[in-house]
């Protein structure tokens with residue numbers, strides 16, 4: 158077995174044996190909660206779900222006050238309110254995603270060990286309101302307690318009740334899939350002895366891969382003066398110095414509001430960032446490739462694009478433009494992305510996302526739609542495709558009897574693909 162396969166297997170075992178690990182590693186209180194939940198099962202699920210759900214109006218109220226404050230501010234300054242991601246405070250959904258990863262990590266099965274550090278500094282409802290950070294922290298505590306009592310996180314519980322396929326299990330699986338895609342790419346580049354390659358995280362939000370994956374650990378240890386150059390766009394620095402193996406050039410691309418906020422929390426958490434080039438771009442108004450090139454990006458190198466949690470925010474036209482850009486990269490490049498399936502057509506969540514200022518547009522209508530876009534129109538080779546069933550098998554943690562721990566419906570899929578000539 159190769160080192161990469163062994164590493165994957167170890168992570169798989171860790172994910173699958175999570176329930177045993179949780180009980181074994183938990184405190185006395187946790188063990189007691191788990192024991193109570195086994196005895197009282199459905200009763201607690203309903204009761205505790207109700208209790209935690211009562212907390213939701215407080216969060217929603219904070220969110221509404223924040224939205225109102227921002228609207229009033231925009232009206233006073235004469236600006237119309239646009240995409241939250243380019244405003245001060247940045248994307249709220251990026252914080253919600255981070256919060257879900259922080260919960261999974263706090264419970265012992267999540268792979269993003271940096272998420273709790275960042276989440277401790279961010280409120281996901283009411284960015285502009287003093288004290289709302291505590292609402293998020295109480296929410297984290299409640300959702301963890303909910304899991305101890307019911308073996309289901311609050312998000313999974315709510316998703317199940319509301320008939321939605323996506324909750325914490327989905328987010329955890331998506332993180333694992335993108336980690337696997339990126340680590341395989343780095344491994345392949347090193348096996349092929351490529352002198353240099355790029356990693357680009359598009360719409361990075363609070364993605365922590367470039368700071369936590371073992372394949373980038375050497376950058377953390379590198380001398381901070383080594384190979385650091387100024388980025389044309391964000392005034393940031395890049396480090397592509399690597400004495401052994403492939404030189405990995407690391408980029409994060411995001412809207413100004415989110416990126417500013419992320420860099421602030423990384424700095425406060427004492428996490429080193431000078432090995433990453435930060436590129437600021439508004440996807441709706443500018444070319445991300447042009448912005449990257451201004452930041453020193455070499456498009457002739459093999460590139461791994463992580464396009465996580467993004468496609469649903471694009472219109473089909475913009476999605477097609479992006480596919481055409483990816484198609485121009487070398488055939489050893491890889492694009493990892495996720496998509497939603499037919500379930501979101503007409504779903505209430507579409508209206509909710511619109512009202513929240515981060516509307517969803519695109520979804521895959523049926524299997525042929527995906528094939529047509531990726532293979533017939535643009536000739537990508539699909540290297541990995543994980544649908545709902547494969548996802549449960551590969552990434553979703555289980556009870557000791559094999560039942561999935563949490564809730565995951567037919568969300569759509571995760572894809573890793575390469576351009577073909």
Ligand SMILES: C[S@@+](CC[C@H](N)C(=O)[O-])C[C@H]1O[C@@H](n2cnc3c(N)ncnc32)[C@H](O)[C@@H]1O
Nearest residue numbers: 242248251360361362412415439440441465466
């Ligand atoms: C749901 S978040 C996903 C974040 C991250 N990929 C993850 O999975 O944790 C969507 C991201 O897209 C970014 N975004 C939204 N609209 C954008 C725009 N017009 N230009 C650039 N970035 C945008 C937001 O700032 C945010 O980071």
